[in-house]
Amino acid sequence: MPSPREGCLFCSIVREGTYVAKTRGFVAIDDINPQAEVHVLVIPERHVDTFRDIAEFHSGETKRMLEFVAEVAKQVGLTDYRVIANVGPYAGQTIFHLHWHVLGSRNGNESRLPQMTAVTEL
Ligand code: AMP
Ligand code: ZN
Numbered sequence: 001m002p003s004p005r006e007g008c009l010f011c012s013i014v015r016e017g018t019y020v021a022k023t024r025g026f027v028a029i030d031d032i033n034p035q036a037e038v039h040v041l042v043i044p045e046r047h048v049d050t051f052r053d054i055a056e057f058h059s060g061e062t063k064r065m066l067e068f069v070a071e072v073a074k075q076v077g078l079t080d081y082r083v084i085a086n087v088g089p090y091a092g093q094t095i096f097h098l099h100w101h102v103l104g105s106r107n108g109n110e111s112r113l114p115q116m117t118a119v120t121e122l
Contacts, residue, residue, distance in 0.1 A: 005047040010097035014045045021072045026065055028072040028102075036103040036113055038076050042069050048098045051085045069100050078104040082113055 004011035014027050020040050021028040031039040044065055048056050057065065073081050081104030086093040103113055 002046040005097070008047055008097050010043050010095055010099060011047050014043055021068075021075055023064070023068050023071075025061065026068045028068070028076075031101070035101075036082075037105040038078055038081075038103065040072060040076055040102045042072055042100040042102060044098060049096045050093060051087045051098055053098070065100075069102060073102050073104070076102075077106045078102070080104055 001015075004015065013029060017027065017029055019027045020030055025045050026042060027045070028040045028042045031041050042065070044057070044061075046057065046061075048054070054062065069083055073083075081102055084101040084103070085098070086101075105113070
């Protein structure tokens, strides 16, 4: 397993947390503050601060990560859903360990998803 970044919440969670799903190198957990009926986070075990640093993953790892996002969505019962990575504080990133939000509702009712927030102060 890659070395954890000291003091990183998601590095701790990928080692000790309760998972919705797990595959080699990646876990999915329920968001503690869900913004939709279903709101899970897909987190790589490897600590990478943000999506900006995606090149630190090998191409095979990136492919497996995205496939896991789709697999997790399916496993938690979603057909229509939104996948979001907030990149940087002005885009809403609060935890600086790359993660993918997967949001949706089990009946596929899109109106239950939050509106996309306009970022006006970049
Ligand atoms: P972001 O704001 O894009 O960095 O997303 C961080 C997400 O992590 C937020 O949606 C939080 O609700 C969620 N979160 C924070 N602490 C925890 C935790 N201990 N377990 C699960 N989700 C968490
Ligand atoms: Zn981390």
